[in-house]
Amino acid sequence: MKPAFHTHRQAGAYASPWPLRRRIELLAWDYTWALTCRWTPKPLNPWRLLVLRCFGAEIHGTPFVHQHARVTQPRNLVLHHRACLGDGAHAYALGRIILQEGATIAQEAYLCTGTHDFTSPHLPLQTAPITVGRGAFVGARAFVLPGVTLGERCLVGAMAVVTRDVPPGAIVAGNPARAVRSHRLPDEPPGETPMAPSADNAPPRT
Numbered sequence: 001m002k003p004a005f006h007t008h009r010q011a012g013a014y015a016s017p018w019p020l021r022r023r024i025e026l027l028a029w030d031y032t033w034a035l036t037c038r039w040t041p042k043p044l045n046p047w048r049l050l051v052l053r054c055f056g057a058e059i060h061g062t063p064f065v066h067q068h069a070r071v072t073q074p075r076n077l078v079l080h081h082r083a084c085l086g087d088g089a090h091a092y093a094l095g096r097i098i099l100q101e102g103a104t105i106a107q108e109a110y111l112c113t114g115t116h117d118f119t120s121p122h123l124p125l126q127t128a129p130i131t132v133g134r135g136a137f138v139g140a141r142a143f144v145l146p147g148v149t150l151g152e153r154c155l156v157g158a159m160a161v162v163t164r165d166v167p168p169g170a171i172v173a174g175n176p177a178r179a180v181r182s183h184r185l186p187d188e189p190p191g192e193t194p195m196a197p198s199a200d201n202a203p204p205r206t
Contacts, residue, residue: 002147005146037051038068052065060081072090078097083099083104086104086105086106088107093113099132103138106140107141109140113130114126131150136152141159151166157172170182
């Protein structure tokens with residue numbers, strides 16, 4: 001079942017969907033990350049995780065967050081053990097982003113949970129969650145749209161644009177992302193693993 005988009009109330013196209021308290025929190029987060037984390041070397045990952053926790057991120061075990069990764073709203077981020085946000089990866093967490101155990105978001109990949117309702121003159125913000133399954137890999141500069149679920153151990157090629165869910169074990173690439181091939185999951189019997197459905201006939205998320 002696809003996650004529903006949440007439409008945020010806005011007074012107008014140029015108004016913020018966030019209350020004043022949230023905007024102050026986001027400003028504090030931006031300055032805190034820049035001053036206390038962005039310059040830190042890789043071995044100071046525990047410190048970066050502590051700062052993320054202080055701003056509401058849900059941390060399980062020991063994930064890795066690169067010092068040059070970007071997180072828009074930590075309160076919407078869930079990281080499981082050995083999940084990784086790489087150099088320049090952007091978790092645009094206006095909605096919830098969940099990285100399951102061992103999921104990797106490579107350099108400058110973009111997880112985008114926000115869009116707008118373009119049928120309304122106010123262009124209200126719409127958000128939907130992104131879930132990256134256990135052991136999945138999102139290649140460099142790939143773009144994942146709101147509401148997408150990436151299955152366990154799937155692979156998303158570099159610079160792919162993912163507009164729909166990717167099944168476990170599938171390998172996708174291109175714009176829009178299409179199935180290239182698939183690989184067998186560890187607990188599957190020998191034989192052909194079903195390919196991911198093509199995105200050709202699916203309406204893209206905006």
